[in-house]
Amino acid sequence: MPVDVKLPQLGESTYEGTIGKWLKKPGEKVERFEPLVEIVTDKVNVEMPAPYGGTLTEILVEEGTTISVGTPIARMDTADGAQDAPAAEPRATAAAAPPEPSPPRNGTAAAAVPAIPTPEAKAPAKGDGPRLSPVVRKIAEEHGVPIDEVAALHGAGAGGRVTKEDVLKYLESRTAAPRPPATPAAAPAPGVPPAPAPVVHPGDHVVKHTPLRRSVAQRMAQSKRDIPHAYGVIEVDMTPLVRWRDAHKEEWRAREGVNVTYTAFFVRAAVEALKAYPGVNSTWGDDGIILRKAVNIGIGIALDEGLIVAVIHGADQKNLVGTAAELDRLGRLARDGKLTLDDVQGGTFTITNPGVFGSIWSMPIIVPGQAAILATDAIVKRPVVRDDAIAIRDIMHLGLSFDHRVFDGAVADYFLNRMKAKLEGFAGGDAALTDF
Amino acid sequence: MPEVRYIDAINQAHHLAMEHDDSVIVMGEDVGAKGGVFGATMGLLEKFGEWRVIDTPLAESSIAGVAIGMSVNGLRPIAEFQFADFIHPAFNQIVSEAARMRYRSNNAFGCPVVFRAPYGGSHGTALYHSQSIEAFYAHVPGLKVVAPSTPYDAKGMLLAAVQDPDPVLFLEHKRMYRLVRGEVPGGEYTVPIGPAVVRREGTDLSVFAYGWMLHETLQAAETASKEGINAEVVDLRTLAPLDKDTILKSVAKTNRALIVYEDNRFLGYGAEVAALIAEEAFESLDAPVLRLGGPDVPGVPFAKKLEEWFSISQEKILAAIRKLAAY
Numbered sequence: 001m002p003v004d005v006k007l008p009q010l011g012e013s014t015y016e017g018t019i020g021k022w023l024k025k026p027g028e029k030v031e032r033f034e035p036l037v038e039i040v041t042d043k044v045n046v047e048m049p050a051p052y053g054g055t056l057t058e059i060l061v062e063e064g065t066t067i068s069v070g071t072p073i074a075r076m077d078t079a080d081g082a083q084d085a086p087a088a089e090p091r092a093t094a095a096a097a098p099p100e101p102s103p104p105r106n107g108t109a110a111a112a113v114p115a116i117p118t119p120e121a122k123a124p125a126k127g128d129g130p131r132l133s134p135v136v137r138k139i140a141e142e143h144g145v146p147i148d149e150v151a152a153l154h155g156a157g158a159g160g161r162v163t164k165e166d167v168l169k170y171l172e173s174r175t176a177a178p179r180p181p182a183t184p185a186a187a188p189a190p191g192v193p194p195a196p197a198p199v200v201h202p203g204d205h206v207v208k209h210t211p212l213r214r215s216v217a218q219r220m221a222q223s224k225r226d227i228p229h230a231y232g233v234i235e236v237d238m239t240p241l242v243r244w245r246d247a248h249k250e251e252w253r254a255r256e257g258v259n260v261t262y263t264a265f266f267v268r269a270a271v272e273a274l275k276a277y278p279g280v281n282s283t284w285g286d287d288g289i290i291l292r293k294a295v296n297i298g299i300g301i302a303l304d305e306g307l308i309v310a311v312i313h314g315a316d317q318k319n320l321v322g323t324a325a326e327l328d329r330l331g332r333l334a335r336d337g338k339l340t341l342d343d344v345q346g347g348t349f350t351i352t353n354p355g356v357f358g359s360i361w362s363m364p365i366i367v368p369g370q371a372a373i374l375a376t377d378a379i380v381k382r383p384v385v386r387d388d389a390i391a392i393r394d395i396m397h398l399g400l401s402f403d404h405r406v407f408d409g410a411v412a413d414y415f416l417n418r419m420k421a422k423l424e425g426f427a428g429g430d431a432a433l434t435d436f
Numbered sequence: 437m438p439e440v441r442y443i444d445a446i447n448q449a450h451h452l453a454m455e456h457d458d459s460v461i462v463m464g465e466d467v468g469a470k471g472g473v474f475g476a477t478m479g480l481l482e483k484f485g486e487w488r489v490i491d492t493p494l495a496e497s498s499i500a501g502v503a504i505g506m507s508v509n510g511l512r513p514i515a516e517f518q519f520a521d522f523i524h525p526a527f528n529q530i531v532s533e534a535a536r537m538r539y540r541s542n543n544a545f546g547c548p549v550v551f552r553a554p555y556g557g558s559h560g561t562a563l564y565h566s567q568s569i570e571a572f573y574a575h576v577p578g579l580k581v582v583a584p585s586t587p588y589d590a591k592g593m594l595l596a597a598v599q600d601p602d603p604v605l606f607l608e609h610k611r612m613y614r615l616v617r618g619e620v621p622g623g624e625y626t627v628p629i630g631p632a633v634v635r636r637e638g639t640d641l642s643v644f645a646y647g648w649m650l651h652e653t654l655q656a657a658e659t660a661s662k663e664g665i666n667a668e669v670v671d672l673r674t675l676a677p678l679d680k681d682t683i684l685k686s687v688a689k690t691n692r693a694l695i696v697y698e699d700n701r702f703l704g705y706g707a708e709v710a711a712l713i714a715e716e717a718f719e720s721l722d723a724p725v726l727r728l729g730g731p732d733v734p735g736v737p738f739a740k741k742l743e744e745w746f747s748i749s750q751e752k753i754l755a756a757i758r759k760l761a762a763y
Contacts, residue, residue: 133691133721133722133723134718134719134720134721134722135691135719135720135721135722136722138719157762157763158762158763161763163722163763164691164722286659286663287751
């Protein structure tokens, strides 16, 4: 029985993916759950398991093509009917479950909210016509706009659905420009006032957006738009820690099998400060500030094509060496493009380390869904006053960007000072690795 | 205008109706000496005497039957059921007799009874004091069913119901009695049975509600407006006959519809409104018509947590509004 294989939703807020490599050829037998195709998303690369067992009959989307979630990418012939339930359907029916007979834990009872089937993003495929709502169809017909033209729009509705507003906007732009634009799918993101498109001059070179670049752009813009950022910066004297680490890092590496980086120390210090000021480990919610129980620290990792944030889950459960080992693991996976969804999701606080590039004063942008982000800047030797004398010390800046809706400057400074005390209080000694 | 509670508006309407018309009789369990279990009939016995204010036995079928008999003999009874939950023994009298009287007698007899029934879940009222019964009765031709949501409407519609030549089931959500206040003129006035009213103008979607649900919905709409979702809220007020024009006009404007009702979702009142919109406003729709109703379990539970789970709160309405707006 022929069935379509559709691009599944591969993570929170992932709406499109790029076909990396087909792992099966048309005509090949495929076991259910056997890797079928590599999908590249803005966050991770995954091998998509076959949702059915049977024969791959047709590949509908070529390698390198980016499509939205729900688009059929291949056709399969299932061996004996469709008794195999799809393993990786788009999350179209996730909300359709009937209310469970147990009360929800916090009384919000999302269960009783009526379910709307998420409209599947439409493939420009042959056969069935585009799915448009009655009012959209009617407006298109009234204005003599071909239905296909409207269906090709990328709308502001769920899953890119074309809403009434979308078609009205399109009509306006259509009458403004005598010919339909070359890329009608480039509708502005909801809520963004359409900026005039920059002019490409002769000799300019356009670097096409990668999914990662697009995702970074969208999330950073959203954060700056929605979150009132405020900033605090303090100076930390890292001299004792730098001296000890320089003297012992090779010994540590030999003993523990992992490079104990400064970042590992920063994570430990941040964990302690987050525990002391839980407001920093939180997020702004509609009804209140959601204090996170988990301490999952995201770490910005620079890759050639952009920044990715990998997450140390349960950072408060790990000691210094454990933290260093996890940082090492995530760094390697990130560079190899092998991070899993779990590795990039669920962060509650983020640390970014522009210091490795020499920055001495940074004001990072908060990751949406969190309340603050810490920048650790370069450790630089500076003349400072100690006991009324000038001394040369290893100084760094810790900068905190925070959501001013969630907490105020005082909390930010308490938090930073707690980190400072922890880092400056580094005592060295044999137990340094286990006790810090 | 003085601000009064919902229950006071109901009480005022009783006093005025009885002063105005000697044929108006009030009857029901504890309506006399006690003044009603919620106080709706306070002061009537003292003012109008026991010939016109009658404490009945605990027998709802007879309350309805006697009231129907009175009405075909020239009286205008207001019959109170202490809780809507206890109206079921009178179902036969109301459906088979009152509702059909004019039809069956070839227009020889009307049946001008007002059946009053406090309905809906309040705090801790549980299985036997929380039921929503409107769908059973709105289904029956010949019966008018109203569920006013403000003190002004409660008084005006009760006076209109008393004057109506046919039977009216007058539903009062008991949670509103002491919680909802509003300006009410002291004198006599009527609010016509039939027309719905737009309580909040909006452009993005329409929410239809009645009774207590209207208040939860208005709160949710207010919150939604801060998120940039501009919801129109329509108070249906009269459930039968239904004001189709107001509903269709609103959907034509907003293209999206949500119906909120506290009764069990399955075959509840919202199903009829949804069907109407699907049939007559199809070409206006930009999203599926949604119903937010109570879960399909046999009753409003007593345990607080379970009651919260059952109840349609403004948070649930807000979630439904967000979902519909995002479609």
